[in-house]
Amino acid sequence: MSERRSPGPGAVIMQQQSASGAPHLSSQIAADSRRPRARQGPLAGVRVADFCWMGVGACATRLLADFGAEVIRIEDRNRLDMPRRLPIYKGEARTYGEEDANPDPNKGGLFNNYNRNKLGVTINMRTAKGRALADRLIAASSVVTENFAPGVMERWGLVYDRLNELSPNVIFARMSGFGHSGPHAEYRSYGPVVQAVSGISHISGLPGEEPSGWGLSYMDNEAAFFNASALLTAIYHRNITGVGAEIDVSAVEAGINLLGPILLDVAVNGRSTRGPDYPPGNRLEHPDAAPHGVYPCAGSDRWIAIAVFNDQEWRGLRSAIGDQDWTRDPRFSSQAARFANQEALDARLAEWTRDKDRHELMHALQARGVAAGAVQTTEDTIDHDPQIAGRGLFFELDHPVIGEALFEGTPVQFSRTVQENWRSAPLLGEDNAHVFKTLLGVEDDEYEELAAEGVI
Amino acid sequence: MQPQSGLPHPLTGLNVIELAEDPAGEYVGRLLAEMGARVIKLEPPQGAPSRAVGPFARGQTGPDASLNFWFYNSNKASVTVHLGGPDGTAPLVALLGRADIFVCTLQPAALKAAGLDLEALTQTFPKLIVLSVTAFGLTGPWADYKSSDLVALAAGGPLNSCGYDDHSIPPIRPGGNQGYHSAASFAHIAVMLALLERQKTGLGQLLDVSMHEACAVNVELANPYWFYPKVQVKRQTCRHAQPSPTQPALFRCADDRFVYFVLIVAEPKSWEALVRWMDGHGMAAQLTEPDFSDVAYRQANFDQIQELVECFFLVHGSDEMYKEGQAMGLPIGVLNAPEDLFADEHLIARKFFVDVEHEGVGTVPYPGAAYRFSTFGEVARTAAPKLGADTKAVLAEFATKTTEHA
Numbered sequence: 001m002s003e004r005r006s007p008g009p010g011a012v013i014m015q016q017q018s019a020s021g022a023p024h025l026s027s028q029i030a031a032d033s034r035r036p037r038a039r040q041g042p043l044a045g046v047r048v049a050d051f052c053w054m055g056v057g058a059c060a061t062r063l064l065a066d067f068g069a070e071v072i073r074i075e076d077r078n079r080l081d082m083p084r085r086l087p088i089y090k091g092e093a094r095t096y097g098e099e100d101a102n103p104d105p106n107k108g109g110l111f112n113n114y115n116r117n118k119l120g121v122t123i124n125m126r127t128a129k130g131r132a133l134a135d136r137l138i139a140a141s142s143v144v145t146e147n148f149a150p151g152v153m154e155r156w157g158l159v160y161d162r163l164n165e166l167s168p169n170v171i172f173a174r175m176s177g178f179g180h181s182g183p184h185a186e187y188r189s190y191g192p193v194v195q196a197v198s199g200i201s202h203i204s205g206l207p208g209e210e211p212s213g214w215g216l217s218y219m220d221n222e223a224a225f226f227n228a229s230a231l232l233t234a235i236y237h238r239n240i241t242g243v244g245a246e247i248d249v250s251a252v253e254a255g256i257n258l259l260g261p262i263l264l265d266v267a268v269n270g271r272s273t274r275g276p277d278y279p280p281g282n283r284l285e286h287p288d289a290a291p292h293g294v295y296p297c298a299g300s301d302r303w304i305a306i307a308v309f310n311d312q313e314w315r316g317l318r319s320a321i322g323d324q325d326w327t328r329d330p331r332f333s334s335q336a337a338r339f340a341n342q343e344a345l346d347a348r349l350a351e352w353t354r355d356k357d358r359h360e361l362m363h364a365l366q367a368r369g370v371a372a373g374a375v376q377t378t379e380d381t382i383d384h385d386p387q388i389a390g391r392g393l394f395f396e397l398d399h400p401v402i403g404e405a406l407f408e409g410t411p412v413q414f415s416r417t418v419q420e421n422w423r424s425a426p427l428l429g430e431d432n433a434h435v436f437k438t439l440l441g442v443e444d445d446e447y448e449e450l451a452a453e454g455v456i
Numbered sequence: 457m458q459p460q461s462g463l464p465h466p467l468t469g470l471n472v473i474e475l476a477e478d479p480a481g482e483y484v485g486r487l488l489a490e491m492g493a494r495v496i497k498l499e500p501p502q503g504a505p506s507r508a509v510g511p512f513a514r515g516q517t518g519p520d521a522s523l524n525f526w527f528y529n530s531n532k533a534s535v536t537v538h539l540g541g542p543d544g545t546a547p548l549v550a551l552l553g554r555a556d557i558f559v560c561t562l563q564p565a566a567l568k569a570a571g572l573d574l575e576a577l578t579q580t581f582p583k584l585i586v587l588s589v590t591a592f593g594l595t596g597p598w599a600d601y602k603s604s605d606l607v608a609l610a611a612g613g614p615l616n617s618c619g620y621d622d623h624s625i626p627p628i629r630p631g632g633n634q635g636y637h638s639a640a641s642f643a644h645i646a647v648m649l650a651l652l653e654r655q656k657t658g659l660g661q662l663l664d665v666s667m668h669e670a671c672a673v674n675v676e677l678a679n680p681y682w683f684y685p686k687v688q689v690k691r692q693t694c695r696h697a698q699p700s701p702t703q704p705a706l707f708r709c710a711d712d713r714f715v716y717f718v719l720i721v722a723e724p725k726s727w728e729a730l731v732r733w734m735d736g737h738g739m740a741a742q743l744t745e746p747d748f749s750d751v752a753y754r755q756a757n758f759d760q761i762q763e764l765v766e767c768f769f770l771v772h773g774s775d776e777m778y779k780e781g782q783a784m785g786l787p788i789g790v791l792n793a794p795e796d797l798f799a800d801e802h803l804i805a806r807k808f809f810v811d812v813e814h815e816g817v818g819t820v821p822y823p824g825a826a827y828r829f830s831t832f833g834e835v836a837r838t839a840a841p842k843l844g845a846d847t848k849a850v851l852a853e854f855a856t857k858t859t860e861h862a
Contacts, residue, residue, distance in 0.1 A: 042652035090684045109684030184802035188787040196716040196789030203631035212628040213694030215617030216676040225641035230827035232648035237466035239655050246830040254826035260632035264523040265511040266794045273793045282629050286510035294626035305610035371602035373611030378682035381613045381672045387598040393669050406683040411669030412646040416661035417653050
């Protein structure tokens with residue numbers, strides 16, 4: 001839990017924001033703890049002019065911010081980032097289609113989730129002064145990131161050659177659905193569209209039924225991770241060669257990479273995935289695991305996943321089931337036999353699991369060497385999972401409007417590298433004064449003018 | 457984007473020793489190989505377990521015919537070593553003395569049984585980056601629990617969001633080893649961070665990646681929905697799990713294929729584009745009437761609109777709907793099957809697939825790199841190694857190096 005301190009000089013910045021339309025802010029806020037500081041971590045010293053927005057871009061640059069980069073989110077007051085607008089608020093349960101017409105830009109939980117450890121400034125890029133200010137920020141940065149629809153950066157003249165002039169050997173990361181070349185480069189996309197086009201929705205579902213696909217924008221996250229890796233690789237490369245790079249990541253192409261071996265089955269064997277036997281639902285085609293499925297447990301919509309890969313694991317499962325005749329059925333006597341008779345096996349197993357507690361059963365099966373996992377909800381993983389709690393995956397940070405909130409950490413324990421969680425997400429324009437005056441040297445009167453003219 | 461300067465690949469000169477038994481460790485090894493690292497895969501004499509997993513190439517069998525192995529192990533070298541013999545882990549440790557990165561997927565009990573202490577390795581070899589990628593991490597009460605892709609997706613949370621509207625059907629695993637891929641994504645990020653750290657300090661470290669946790673942070677909106685309003689999302693057919701039900705987003709087309717399209721009636725621009733599009737095919741029916749220009753009216757008559765849109769898609773081909781809809785500026789996606797991708801005009805124009813020669817099989821198209829850099833091209837793709845193909849050469853080379861070093 002972050003420490004609450006008495007307001008210091010930083011409080012002045014916040015009061016200015018209150019005057020310019022940001023919501024009421026308590027003067028008790030720990031302004032000192034929010035003041036930008038020298039960062040630690042392997043990326044300390046790397047400044048990022050971050051034009052990213054929405055999920056993919058923000059999730060990618062979050063990884064840079066977590067590990068020491070000075071990531072400066074550039075936002076537009078007149079076109080609020082979607083995660084600032086989505087109604088994911090404390091104490092209010094709404095589906096994300098149900099937006100406010102005039103949302104409080106500092107209240108959105110999703111924005112807080114994606115933008116911790118970053119600085120935030122506002123620039124109106126539709127004004128010449130705004131674009132000139134952005135140029136100064138780019139000149140003071142060594143990495144530029146964006147995930148706009150193709151053409152937006154070009155409209156502002158911010159192509160690689162220009163960026164490289166402003167900041168020699170800059171790294172420019174472009175994250176889009178389809179990549180920046182080819183006939184579909186301009187296509188509009190978000191997670192579910194990327195999942196559809198790349199094939200990873202089609203390969204998910206019960207055989208012969210419509211695809212069940214994904215219940216989340218998996219490819220927003222995964223494209224973000226690919227982008228983060230690419231950025232880290234480019235920075236590493238520049239540290240060796242001194243040379244920057246333009247990076248073009250297509251989320252669809254990342255998705256195709258994630259299809260896995262089925263893609264080679266199609267390419268090499270001419271396998272059709274449109275037949276009545278594909279996709280395999282919760283069963284595996286390879287190896288011949290059986291039982292391999294998701295079985296009902298006690299409670300409403302409660303389930304357990306069980307995967308048995310060999311005779312030894314089957315014996316473990318049998319010992320948990322106890323002395324029941326059906327487990328001795330010759331149809332289930334070998335891995336190959338069980339695989340061939342999954343329909344009957346699944347029915348028997350589901351009967352047995354139906355009245356069991358999913359967590360108790362998971363532990364009982366694991367104790368007998370059987371891979372089993374309760375289908376956990378986020379309430380389970382965030383609030384109750386002892387494995388996750390013990391490793392400190394989720395952590396808390398305070399936020400001036402939202403208050404204390406939980407955050408998703410990095411699923412890695414580093415013995416040396418430090419993840420410094422110094423601040424929750426920036427309020428809209430929270431770091432304007434710091435970035436424009438302190439970092440870029442904008443004079444007080446010019447700063448006031450830019451604010452008055454709506455440039456920042 | 458054509459690479460301009462042709463610089464060496466970023467990880468050129470780095471030696472990676474991979475002791476991986478699952479797709480998470482093997483995939484991260486492949487990703488490092490594709491950035492120029494030399495990845496040496498250590499296998500027991502009978503081959504890594506992944507060689508025994510199908511599908512297999514054209515009815516062939518044996519350790520060199522697994523497409524599962526091919527997919528995750530291109531651009532690597534294969535060295536067979538017997539680690540359980542009288543020399544114990546000595547053959548491995550000898551290689552690690554000259555390595556930059558050690559990828560290891562053994563869980564704690566297996567490490568102990570093999571006589572491997574990862575923490576101690578980082579002491580012995582201070583510059584070595586030890587990348588452990590396991591089901592649950594190296595510590596904690598579940599550290600030795602067994603897992604699989606399905607089990608990881610279940611316990612980590614993503615599975616709870618995936619499946620059908622009908623909740624008598626269990627949650628359905630999304631295809632393609634995504635639990636393992638999630639772990640590999642974070643393992644790749646972790647190892648790049650460690651390489652950057654090493655550039656600054658000269659020191660390696662131990663990285664302990666948990667597939668369980670990688671899944672737990674890869675649920676997208678489900679986490680913030682619990683962090684903030686404390687609500688649970690409920691799975692729906694091929695669209696976002698939500699706190700409350702939303703309308704279907706899969707539309708069946710005339711060719712019995714699907715498109716993904718979210719019908720948004722509240723936003724004037726996309727509404728007008730949709731009506732213009734349907735009208736162009738003579739199928740907008742009453743939607744062109746003035747009443748429908750009012751959002752409230754549209755919302756009140758949503759079912760009527762949904763039905764007309766369903767009819768519209770049902771009489772047109774999926775590919776036509778995808779391209780036309782996108783041309784209208786609507787975010788619509790066709791549900792491609794893997795076999796459709798090789799003929800996709802966009803992917804062809806971008807030269808996405810890369811050809812890999814396989815002895816006895818011919819040229820096989822592999823997915824190209826997911827990221828393109830202006831300063832260097834893709835590493836030339838080579839087929840996954842035959843079992844033990846590089847044993848002699850690598851062991852001889854490393855023995856020489858060690859002697860030189862001594």
